[in-house]
Amino acid sequence: MKAGFDESAIQFKIKMKYLIIILFAVSTISCKKDADMAPNGATPSFTYQSPLFSKWILNSNESKAKINYEIVLDLKNEKNEKGNFILNGKSSINFYSAEFVVNDKKITISNILSTEIAGDSKATSFENDYIKRLSEVESFSIDQGMLTLNGKNQKMIFKVSN
Helix, strand or coil, X not given: CHHHHHHHHHHHHHHHHHHHHHHHHHHHHHCCCHHHHCHHHCCCCCCCCCCCCCEEXXXXXXXXXXXXXXXXXXXXXXXXXXXXXXXXXXXXCCEEEEEEEEECCEEEEEEEEECCXXXXXXXXXXXXXXXXXXXCCCEEEEXXXXXXXXXXXXXXXXXXXX
């Protein structure tokens, strides 16, 4: 008789442990602040599942001239210690990183850092122009797997990387 009581007491303790774990998980998930669930005042249409957070390859710009380099822009769904999202990539010669802030369809890219690998003059000129353009981006749009970064009198169009 006593062995049966101990067995049911053990089963009860196991059930209680599972219940406590489930309650803890539910309370942790449901207690997130609104600020943790959407970046920098973003509208409900822009969530952490946004396709913006992808790896992109520069396809063209407003001149429609052929891009002779594989330019990579990787917009991360990660924040730095300042609370800004981070990006990194590869330009015509160097690797770069920066931080960015998104508010609806507005985007501000700042604190661009780059490695200092030497390259030929054409590649260096292209890279300097690209980094300057990146720092002047004001807004973005995504349509059919293409990211367009817009600035004053400029546009850079990226395709999603496979």
